[in-house]
Amino acid sequence: MFEDTLAEDIAAVEAQLEALAAPATTPAPPRRPSRREPLPAHLARIEHRHEPASCTCEVCGGALVKIGEDVSERLDCEPVRFFVQRDIYPKYACRPCQRIVAEPVAPAIIERGRPSAALLAHIAVSKWVDHLPLYRQSAIYTRSGVALSRGTLAEWAGRIGVALAPLAAAMQAQLLQQPVLHADETPVAMLQPGAGKTKQAYLFAYRSADPQAPAITVFDFCTSRSGEHARRFLGDWQGALMVDDFAGYKAGFAQGITELACLAHIRRKFFELHERQASTLTGPPLASIAQLYRIEADAQGLDPPARLALRQTQGKPILDAWWAWIQTVRPTVAGGSGIEKALDYTIRRWPALLRYLDDGRYPIDNNPVENAIRPIALGRRNWLFAGSPSAGQRAAAIMSLLATAKQNGLEPYAWLKDVLTRLPTHPNSRIHDLLPHSWQPIA
Numbered sequence: 001m002f003e004d005t006l007a008e009d010i011a012a013v014e015a016q017l018e019a020l021a022a023p024a025t026t027p028a029p030p031r032r033p034s035r036r037e038p039l040p041a042h043l044a045r046i047e048h049r050h051e052p053a054s055c056t057c058e059v060c061g062g063a064l065v066k067i068g069e070d071v072s073e074r075l076d077c078e079p080v081r082f083f084v085q086r087d088i089y090p091k092y093a094c095r096p097c098q099r100i101v102a103e104p105v106a107p108a109i110i111e112r113g114r115p116s117a118a119l120l121a122h123i124a125v126s127k128w129v130d131h132l133p134l135y136r137q138s139a140i141y142t143r144s145g146v147a148l149s150r151g152t153l154a155e156w157a158g159r160i161g162v163a164l165a166p167l168a169a170a171m172q173a174q175l176l177q178q179p180v181l182h183a184d185e186t187p188v189a190m191l192q193p194g195a196g197k198t199k200q201a202y203l204f205a206y207r208s209a210d211p212q213a214p215a216i217t218v219f220d221f222c223t224s225r226s227g228e229h230a231r232r233f234l235g236d237w238q239g240a241l242m243v244d245d246f247a248g249y250k251a252g253f254a255q256g257i258t259e260l261a262c263l264a265h266i267r268r269k270f271f272e273l274h275e276r277q278a279s280t281l282t283g284p285p286l287a288s289i290a291q292l293y294r295i296e297a298d299a300q301g302l303d304p305p306a307r308l309a310l311r312q313t314q315g316k317p318i319l320d321a322w323w324a325w326i327q328t329v330r331p332t333v334a335g336g337s338g339i340e341k342a343l344d345y346t347i348r349r350w351p352a353l354l355r356y357l358d359d360g361r362y363p364i365d366n367n368p369v370e371n372a373i374r375p376i377a378l379g380r381r382n383w384l385f386a387g388s389p390s391a392g393q394r395a396a397a398i399m400s401l402l403a404t405a406k407q408n409g410l411e412p413y414a415w416l417k418d419v420l421t422r423l424p425t426h427p428n429s430r431i432h433d434l435l436p437h438s439w440q441p442i443a
Contacts, residue, residue, distance in 0.1 A: 107424035117420035161394025168397035182369035221392035261352035264365035269342035304360030405436035
């Protein structure tokens with residue numbers, strides 16, 4: 001925000017200086033070539049030609065001959081532009097056979113409803129990707145001359161959630177086939193019926209970890225932070241789970257799930273102390289962690305066996321030296337101090353941290369899933385709360401699919417528009433074809 005404000009102020013001052021500058025009495029120096037990127041080539045060009053008032057010379061009356069042209073391009077846009085799609089199905093009759101021939105009306109997400117798949121996709125992406133709540137969308141549409149109440153938009157959003165629920169379920173099933181996952185959770189508000197107040201609910205987030213497997217993110221809306229929600233979601237899944245130190249996952253680890261610890265969480269403990277007051281006890285851990293991350297950067301693009309070999313040869317000695325330092329320093333620190341808490345957290349998480357040395361598929365931290373839930377913090381400031389548990393579950397399904405679309409490099413609106421168009425006639429046996437990580441647009 002500071003950088004945006006600074007850029008605004010600089011541009012405003014430059015404009016004021018240009019306006020106050022006295023007319024130049026000498027020829028202006030040649031302008032330096034612009035460093036700005038050209039406007040995107042895929043945008044439509046709407047040309048406006050500015051011809052002289054007369055094609056004859058006003059001095060001698062001779063005919064003017066074109067010798068070139070100057071072209072100025074400016075980026076332009078329109079507000080939301082509504083239009084009406086009219087699908088016409090002519091009917092033909094065969095008089096001898098007394099039969100009528102006509103194409104059947106194409107099914108839609110909302111039968112006999114007014115919104116097209118494109119409009120429904122726009123509403124969903126505006127709310128769950130761009131964090132634009134429905135009442136603001138309603139105001140924007142009214143300015144464009146179309147009155148769509150908040151209630152109408154909410155009804156359509158609910159229909160979108162119901163339609164996409166099978167895709168979210170299929171995507172969750174595919175996620176649980178992967179052997180390594182990230183998990184985290186973030187609070188959201190849920191309206192308490194009849195009380196006029198909200199209570200704290202949670203979105204649990206699960207994300208694929210293996211870079212060679214399909215990229216998937218799934219959100220699970222839960223009415224509390226209880227560990228039973230994680231156990232219900234994971235079911236009989238047995239694999240390696242990268243988490244923070246939240247106790248809700250501990251029961252799963254007791255039942256055979258492999259616990260992985262996040263190095264970024266450990267780093268955060270020391271870094272926050274280092275920011276407040278650097279000391280000889282915060283520098284060594286941060287230096288060791290920096291070395292480990294440099295090794296991970298070198299391991300990018302390697303297959304799991306090669307990544308594991310690099311970790312074993314270069315990372316393990318660093319961890320061994322760090323552990324020896326911890327064992328030496330821990331008895332000397334003051335009780336109740338911040339460094340004691342950071343060291344004890346590291347000691348508690350150490351066995352789970354070392355497991356990333358056991359398999360090249362295991363991640364070193366939980367940053368990918370934290371990045372996936374970061375937009376939720378912005379969204380909950382805008383759509384404020386979930387109206388009910390079922391509304392939260394529908395929203396989680398939609399957000400899962402849109403987050404996975406972004407994770408796979410898709411433009412969310414293009415993907416969702418295509419899916420909502422095809423979904424009413426798409427066979428359930430091929431529902432996986434519409435999932436973001438396996439979707440292909442129709443040529």
